[in-house]
Amino acid sequence: QKEVEQDPGPLSVPEGAIVSLNCTYSNSAFQYFMWYRQYSRKGPELLMYTYSSGNKEDGRFTAQVDKSSKYISLFIRDSQPSDSATYLCAMSDRGSTLGRLYFGRGTQLTVWP
Amino acid sequence: GAVVSQHPSWVICKSGTSVKIECRSLDFQATTMFWYRQFPKQSLMLMATSNEGSKATYEQGVEKDKFLINHASLTLSTLTVTSAHPEDSSFYICSARVAGADTQYFGPGTRLTVL
Numbered sequence A: 001q002k003e004v005e006q007d008p009g010p011l012s013v014p015e016g017a018i019v020s021l022n023c024t025y026s027n028s029a030f031q032y033f034m035w036y037r038q039y040s041r042k043g044p045e046l047l048m049y050t051y052s053s054g055n056k057e058d059g060r061f062t063a064q065v066d067k068s069s070k071y072i073s074l075f076i077r078d079s080q081p082s083d084s085a086t087y088l089c090a091m092s093d094r095g096s097t098l099g100r101l102y103f104g105r106g107t108q109l110t111v112w113p
Numbered sequence B: 001g002a003v004v005s006q007h008p009s010w011v012i013c014k015s016g017t018s019v020k021i022e023c024r025s026l027d028f029q030a031t032t033m034f035w036y037r038q039f040p041k042q043s044l045m046l047m048a049t050s051n052e053g054s055k056a057t058y059e060q061g062v063e064k065d066k067f068l069i070n071h072a073s074l075t076l077s078t079l080t081v082t083s084a085h086p087e088d089s090s091f092y093i094c095s096a097r098v099a100g101a102d103t104q105y106f107g108p109g110t111r112l113t114v115l
Helices: none
Strands: A011-014 A019-025 A030-038 A045-050 A054-058 A061-066 A071-076 A085-093 A101-103 A107-112 B004-007 B010-013 B019-025 B032-038 B045-051 B067-073 B076-081 B090-097 B110-114
Touching: A011 A019, A019 A085, A019 A107, A030 A061, A045 A054, A045 A061, A071 A085, B004 B090, B010 B019, B019 B032, B019 B090, B019 B110, B032 B067, B032 B076, B045 B067, B076 B090
Parallel strands: A011 A107, B010 B110
Antiparallel strands: A019 A071, A030 A045, A030 A085, A054 A061, A061 A071, A085 A101, A085 A107, B004 B019, B019 B076, B032 B045, B032 B090, B067 B076, B090 B110
């Protein structure tokens, strides 16, 4: 079993839709959770970073963490064609001195006009 | 802030040659840098972790003699693919981490094609 599971999609939605992206994990030691956005042939860009259960909002993006269920989500409101990209969840065990991130496979999102 | 650059952005080389990829943190000091490899429609695969001034730690299955990593300063790490072969063709991405932080900032990646 992989430590981080993420449905690769693809996910296709119309402009303006609310998008929900999810990851589950098995390691209860993970305490830090991140969402990265990666456009084709580019490096990942940090979108959201959280270290506690609950919601964190930044503009049209909301990150949600449920540590009891080992489940994290990213919601995108009023989705735009420019949001079309691959979204990667990542998480970290604070105890790791190397600061290693564990990534999901990424979900490919297409927002059509 | 937190900008990471990579050079070159793409490279094509003949089989058997060596290729060096540079990763720089432009506006912060990176005590730790990571090197990843990514195949099409796949997630990032961690190859190695390097701390400034010490030897890199390689992930299982990654040949340290083939993928040479040097982290000579707090702003520069290099990955050298030695005696490259077509199966080494991939997208190589570096990331950098500030001391004490758990987030990593990624470079734009380098596409390597070995003919």
